[in-house]
Amino acid sequence: MKKQNYLKWDEYFMGIALLSAERSKDPNTSVGACIVSEDNKILSLGYNGMPIGCSDDEYPWEREGDPLDTKYLYVCHAEMNAILNYTGTNMRNSKVYVTLFPCNECSKALIQKGIKEIIYMEDKYADQDSVKASKRMLDSAGVKYRMYQPIHKTITLSL
Ligand SMILES: Nc1nc(=O)n([C@H]2C[C@H](O)[C@@H](COP(=O)(O)O)O2)cc1CO
Numbered sequence: 112m113k114k115q116n117y118l119k120w121d122e123y124f125m126g127i128a129l130l131s132a133e134r135s136k137d138p139n140t141s142v143g144a145c146i147v148s149e150d151n152k153i154l155s156l157g158y159n160g161m162p163i164g165c166s167d168d169e170y171p172w173e174r175e176g177d178p179l180d181t182k183y184l185y186v187c188h189a190e191m192n193a194i195l196n197y198t199g200t201n202m203r204n205s206k207v208y209v210t211l212f213p214c215n216e217c218s219k220a221l222i223q224k225g226i227k228e229i230i231y232m233e234d235k236y237a238d239q240d241s242v243k244a245s246k247r248m249l250d251s252a253g254v255k256y257r258m259y260q261p262i263h264k265t266i267t268l269s270l
C-alpha cells in the first residue's frame with residue numbers, strides 16, 4: 112500500500128511559500144509566494160525584499176518615522192517578486208499560494224497576469240484600505256480567494 116502521510120497539493124505549495132518566506136530579511140513580516148499552473152506545476156517563487164542592488168544592510172527596515180526612512184517605499188512584495196521572477200510567457204489561469212493576503216498593487220498585477228485563484232495563509236491587514244481595495248478588484252475580476260486550512264503538520268528540515 113502507498114505511503115499515506117504524503118503532502119497534499121495545498122500543503123506542498125503553501126509549504127514552499129513558507130520556505131521562500133524564510134529568505135526574507137524583513138524583521139517584522141516575512142512573506143512568501145508560489146505561483147502554480149492549472150496543472151500543478153510551479154511557475155515561480157518570490158519573497159519580500161529590497162530591489163536588486165539596494166542593499167539589505169543599507170536600506171531601512173523601519174515601519175515608522177519619515178517615510179523615506181521606512182521600508183515601505185522600497186521593499187518589493189513577495190507576490191510582485193514572484194510575478195517578476197517568472198521567465199515563462201503564460202501564467203493565465205494559474206493560482207498563487209501566498210503567506211499573507213495580497214495588497215491592492217499586487218492584486219492589480221495578479222489580475223493582469225490572469226491569475227485565477229489566491230490561496231492565502233494570513234489576512235492580518237484585512238482592515239486596511241489596501242486589502243479592502245484588493246478584495247474589491249479581485250471580486251470584480253472574478254479571481255477566487257480562499258484561506259488555506261492549516262492542518263498543523265510540522266515538517267522538520269535538517270539543513
Ligand atoms: N501581501 C503582502 N506581501 C508582502 O510581501 N508584504 C511585505 C511588505 C513588507 O516587507 C512586509 C509588511 O511589513 P509590516 O507592515 O507587516 O511590518 O511584507 C506585505 C504584504 C501585505 O499586503
Ligand SMILES: [Zn+2]
Pocket residue numbers: 188190191213214215216217218
Ligand atoms: Zn503587495
